[in-house]
Amino acid sequence: MEHSAVEITKDENGIPQVILRSPRGASARVSLHGGQVRSWKNERNEELLFTSNKSKLKPPAAVRGGIPTCFPQFGNRGTLEQHGFARNRMWAVDENPPPFQSVDSNSTTFIDLLLTSSDDDLKIWPHSYELRLRVILSVDGHLSLISRVRNFNCKPFSFAFAHHTYFAVSDISEVRVEGLETLDYLDNLCNRERFTEQGDALTFESEVDRVYLSSSDAVAIFDHEKKRTFVIRKEGLPDIVVWNPWDKKSRAIVDFGDDEYKHMLCVDAAAIEKPITLKPGEEWTGRVELSVTASIQ
C-alpha cells in the first residue's frame, strides 16, 4: 500500500473509510460498510458515481449508490436477501493479501479489503470463503476492482457476483450504451424471459432491468450532455446488468428520490446467468476497470 496516497479515516457516521488519491488529483473513497466504493472523482473533482440524496448511510442498510458488491447472490435469484449479504456487512482492511498475478503496483494507489464467513452468515449460507477486493486508482484516474473468492470448504460451492455500479449521468434520455448490440439478455421486467438486443445502441425512455449475457469485454456509456464517455473493461465477469428504475419504480423505492432516475444509470460487470463454482481450495478472480474520457459524439 502506498501510504502517502492512502488515508484511512471515518465517514459522517463513524464508519471506517479509505481515501485513495492519484498524483494528478483524482480520488476514490471506499467504505468498509459493504466494501463499497462510495465516491470516484476525476482530476477536476467531479463526482463520477451517483449516490441518492435519500440513501441511508448507516449499516445494516445498503447504500443507494456508489459500487455495492453483490455476493453471493444477485437480485432475488436465491434464498438470501436481495443481492446477497456482502453489501451489508462490515469488511476489514486486508493488511496482508496473498500475491496478485500481473498487477502493476508501481503506477497505482490501492487498498485491499476482506470479507470472511461469520458464524451468523454460515447459518444462512453454509460455506467458508474469503472474498478479497482490491480497489485501485491509477495515475490517470482509472478505477479498477479486482475481486477474488476462495473456497475454504471441504465441498464445492457456487455463487453469483456483481459490481453494482451507479454511474452519474447528466440526463438519462441523452445517454447511450454501446457494446451490447446483438446480445441475448434476460429481461427482469418480463419474468427473466430471454430476448435478443436488436438496436445499434441502447438508449433510455422507460424502465430497464436486464442481464446481458456473455458480453464483450468492453462496454461504453456515452453521456451526450456532459460530453464524456465511461468505458467498462472486464475479465472473468461475462454478464452486464443495465438498470434504471424510471419514474414509477423510483417513487416506490424508499431510499431514492422521485426524479433521481434522470441522473443515474447502473451498468454492472457481473457473473449471474452461469454461477461460478469453486472446488475446495480453488480461487476465482474477476476484474473490472472503469475509465472516463472526454467524448467526441
Ligand SMILES: O=P(O)(O)OC[C@H]1O[C@@H](O)[C@H](O)[C@@H](O)[C@@H]1O
Ligand atoms: O433495491 P436494490 O436491492 O438495491 O436493487 C436495485 C436493482 O438492482 C438491479 O441490479 C436489479 O437488476 C434490479 O432488479 C434491482 O431492482
